[in-house]
Amino acid sequence: MAQHKAQAAMEYLMTYGWAIMVAIIVFAALMFFGVFSTKNPEFCQMPPGTVCSKTYLSSSTDRLSVTLYNSFPKDIVVVAIGCSKRLNTTMTCTMNGPYPAPICGTDYPPGVTVRKGSSLTFNLTCEEDAGPLAFEPGEGYAGNINVRYYFAGEMESTRLISGKVYAIAN
16 A cells, blocks of 8 residues: 555656656746846837837947938938937037037938938937946947937928937947
8 A cells, every 4th residue: 555655656746747847948948038038128219200210239339320211291301310318408410500510420411311211320429418428238228319300491490309219239
């Protein structure tokens, strides 16, 4: 009789042991593939009319690359664009007008036109009160993108839109 109890106990342990081992292996595989990762996904959100389709944060240049898609029914002319943790901040990439000197790079002509239905990539230096931000690989940045623009042919009425961005430095 004692032998039957021992055999039943061994069968019980073996059956549930295998089940527990399979559960541990599945859990380990899910952890390996990042299913339970707490890392925030990268995103960029803009108000209607523009779409922020791609973002890339470079730790080597400390610049945020943002691709804006113009879904307005008209061409737009971007005169300034910037990123900061504050809303409606000073623009750090000025193409035209009475704004700070351009620091986006020389490849953008003054008042760059983004045609309706097309996109353009801007390289931004994000700033705070203490000056330009520097990024380490793997470091996240959460802030705002501010775009000052006007519709082609309507230069007298510039508009400002602000969106949100979260990117991780590579």
